[in-house]
Amino acid sequence: MAFFLLLLTLWSLLWLISRFAFRRKLASHTRKGRLAAALAFTVIGISHLATPEKMEYMIAGWLPYAHELVIISGVAEIAGGIGLLIPGVRRLAGWGLILLLIVMFPANINVAIHQLPPPGGLPASPWYVWSRLFFQPLYIAWIGWCALRKGER
Secondary structure: OHHHHHHHHHHHHHHHHHHHOOOOOOOOHHHHHHHHHHHHHHHHHHHHHHOOHHHHOOOOOOOOOHHHHHHHHHHHHHHHHHHOOOHHHHHHHHHHHHHHHHHHHHHHHHHHHOOOOOHHHOOOOHHHHHHHHHHHHHHHHHHHHHHOOOOOO
């Protein structure tokens, strides 16, 4: 949910900026969505690299090499975020991020089932950890909308 709010906030800021500057560059809602996703995934990826121990608990105990997997996912998020900005690899980056979201989904299920606190000090209440599962398809749809549509520049 926090990631979705980040996406919406970034998109809204880009929309507001487009009202006063960069009108041509930010004319497309899809372009604003792609830039918002690129920024959000890059920021989240950096957080995985900066403090991997804050994410390791989500997979520790049922997957080996939790630390390394968090680092790998952070690098993949950064690469995907940057890739969304490069026209020649945008679709590949979009599919990569969708695959990453699918692969990471069991970690979110683990957090919900075991009532673990979500990363970043967010609330650990049952409604919140379970609601995070319902946002994963929205992230996938967002990437599909802004990165996988043909003809979008």
